[in-house]
Amino acid sequence: MKKVLIIGGGIGGCISALELEKKGWDVTLVDAAKELGAGLRTRFIGGHPYTFGPRHFLTHNTEVYEYLDSIVPLRRCAEHQFLSYIEQDRNFYSYPIHFDDIPRMPEALQIEKELEGLEARFRDNEYRLTQGDATNGITASDYKDFWIKSIGPTLYEKFIGTYSRKMWQLEDESIIDDFTWSPKGVAIKRGQRAGWDTAISAYPIAADGYNKIFDLTLSKVKCVMGERISSIDPITKKTVIRGEKLHFDVVINTVPLDDIFENCHGRLNFVGRDIQYIVLPIKNALPEDVYFTYYCGGEKYTRVTEYKKFTKHNSEQTLISIESPSSNGRYYPLPVASQREIAKKYLGMLGDGFYSIGRLGLYNYRYDIDDVVEQSLEVVRSV
Ligand SMILES: Cc1cc2nc3c(=O)[nH]c(=O)nc-3n(C[C@H](O)[C@H](O)[C@H](O)COP(=O)(O)OP(=O)(O)OC[C@H]3O[C@@H](n4cnc5c(N)ncnc54)[C@H](O)[C@@H]3O)c2cc1C
Structure with missing residues (x-):
C-alpha cells in the first residue's frame, strides 16, 4: 500500500486526504493545530457560527462547485454586496467602485474628467476573477500603474492606495507587481451592485459550515494533531513524526515551504491578521445583502464582517468581526x-x-478556497 504524508489539515490537506483514502492509499495527515480546518473551521460564540474572517466560496469552476456541494451542500449567495468606507467623504460606496456612486463623491467632476481620459481597454475590461488571467494583453508595469490606468488617480487614492498599503503593511504599494487578482470582475461596475456576479458565490448551508469535511477526515484518516513538521527531505521524503523516522512515497504539502525546509533559502514574508469578534444587541449590523465592509483610510482595520449574512443564523443579535492586518500568523x-x-x-x-499546493504551499495570494480544492483534486488524479 502506497504511503502519503499530508502536511497541513486545512481544506487542501483534508480534501487530498479523503480522496486518497478512497483510492486505498495509506494516508497520514499532520497538523500543527489541535483541530483540523484552520481558518475554515466554524466555531461558535454564544451560538453564533463564525470562521477566521469571511470564508465564502467563490468560483468559476462548476466541477469544483459541484464537488464541494456534494460534501457540504452550498447555498448560492449571488446577492452578496460589499461596501467601502471613505472617511473623508463620510460615506460608504459600493465596492467594486460603481459608476452610479460617482455623482455622490465630493470630487465627482474631477473623477469624471479623469475617467474620460482613460484608455477604454483598461476602463471597460472584464477581469477574470481569481483565474490569474493576463487580461487580454493589457500591459501595466505594476499594481499601482494598473489601477491608475483603470480608474484614474482620484478614485485610486480614495479606494485603493491607502487600503493596499494597509492591507499589505507596505510603505509603497507600487512594489506590488502581481495584480491579476485585484479587481472583482471589473475595475468600475455598471448595473447591478452584487460583488461576484461573474462567478459562483456560495456558502455551506449547515450551521457548522465546512466542518463536515474536517469531521470526515478525522474519522477516516490517520491524523496526527498538534505536531509541526519542521524538516523533511524534498527528494527522499523522509521526516520525523513524534520522534519516529518515517519515509513516504508521496508528500502533499499545504504549508509555507520555508517552515519545512529550515529556511534554507531565507524566510518568506507573510502578512498576518488580528480578528476581534463582537456580539451586538441588534438583529443586523450591515444593510441587507451587504456581507462585509472595507475600510480604505487611516483606520487600523480593513474589514468588518457580519457572519449571519453567510450563515443565516437566526437570532435577535448579530456577530461581527473586525479584521486588522498584523504580523501575527502567516x-x-x-x-x-x-x-x-x-x-x-x-x-x-x-x-x-x-x-x-494552496495559497501557502505555492506562495500565491491568488489561490482561494476553490483553487485549493481544484489543486488537491488534480494532485490526487495525478499520483
Ligand atoms: C482572514 C482570511 C480570510 C479569507 N477569506 C476567504 C474567502 O472569503 N474566500 C476564499 O475563497 N478564500 C479566503 N481566504 C483564503 C482561503 O481560505 C485559503 O487560501 C485556504 O483556506 C487555504 O487552505 P489550505 O488548506 O491550503 O491551507 P490552510 O487552511 O492555511 O491550512 C494549513 C494548515 O497547516 C497547518 N500547519 C501550518 N504549518 C504546519 C507545519 N509546519 N506542520 C504541520 N501543520 C502545519 C495549519 O495549522 C493549518 O491547519 C481567506 C484567508 C484568510 C487568511
Whole structure:
C-alpha cells in the first residue's frame, strides 16, 4: 500500500486526504493545530457560527462547485454586496467602485474628467476573477500603474492606495507587481451592485459550515494533531513524526515551504491578521445583502464582517468581526517579485512525488478556497 504524508489539515490537506483514502492509499495527515480546518473551521460564540474572517466560496469552476456541494451542500449567495468606507467623504460606496456612486463623491467632476481620459481597454475590461488571467494583453508595469490606468488617480487614492498599503503593511504599494487578482470582475461596475456576479458565490448551508469535511477526515484518516513538521527531505521524503523516522512515497504539502525546509533559502514574508469578534444587541449590523465592509483610510482595520449574512443564523443579535492586518500568523503571501523569487527556489527543490499546493504551499495570494480544492483534486488524479 502506497504511503502519503499530508502536511497541513486545512481544506487542501483534508480534501487530498479523503480522496486518497478512497483510492486505498495509506494516508497520514499532520497538523500543527489541535483541530483540523484552520481558518475554515466554524466555531461558535454564544451560538453564533463564525470562521477566521469571511470564508465564502467563490468560483468559476462548476466541477469544483459541484464537488464541494456534494460534501457540504452550498447555498448560492449571488446577492452578496460589499461596501467601502471613505472617511473623508463620510460615506460608504459600493465596492467594486460603481459608476452610479460617482455623482455622490465630493470630487465627482474631477473623477469624471479623469475617467474620460482613460484608455477604454483598461476602463471597460472584464477581469477574470481569481483565474490569474493576463487580461487580454493589457500591459501595466505594476499594481499601482494598473489601477491608475483603470480608474484614474482620484478614485485610486480614495479606494485603493491607502487600503493596499494597509492591507499589505507596505510603505509603497507600487512594489506590488502581481495584480491579476485585484479587481472583482471589473475595475468600475455598471448595473447591478452584487460583488461576484461573474462567478459562483456560495456558502455551506449547515450551521457548522465546512466542518463536515474536517469531521470526515478525522474519522477516516490517520491524523496526527498538534505536531509541526519542521524538516523533511524534498527528494527522499523522509521526516520525523513524534520522534519516529518515517519515509513516504508521496508528500502533499499545504504549508509555507520555508517552515519545512529550515529556511534554507531565507524566510518568506507573510502578512498576518488580528480578528476581534463582537456580539451586538441588534438583529443586523450591515444593510441587507451587504456581507462585509472595507475600510480604505487611516483606520487600523480593513474589514468588518457580519457572519449571519453567510450563515443565516437566526437570532435577535448579530456577530461581527473586525479584521486588522498584523504580523501575527502567516496568512497572506506578498504579491511582490522578490518574495516570489524566494518561493521559486523552494519549489525548485521538490523531487518526484513531492507536491506543494494552496495559497501557502505555492506562495500565491491568488489561490482561494476553490483553487485549493481544484489543486488537491488534480494532485490526487495525478499520483
Ligand atoms: C482572514 C482570511 C480570510 C479569507 N477569506 C476567504 C474567502 O472569503 N474566500 C476564499 O475563497 N478564500 C479566503 N481566504 C483564503 C482561503 O481560505 C485559503 O487560501 C485556504 O483556506 C487555504 O487552505 P489550505 O488548506 O491550503 O491551507 P490552510 O487552511 O492555511 O491550512 C494549513 C494548515 O497547516 C497547518 N500547519 C501550518 N504549518 C504546519 C507545519 N509546519 N506542520 C504541520 N501543520 C502545519 C495549519 O495549522 C493549518 O491547519 C481567506 C484567508 C484568510 C487568511
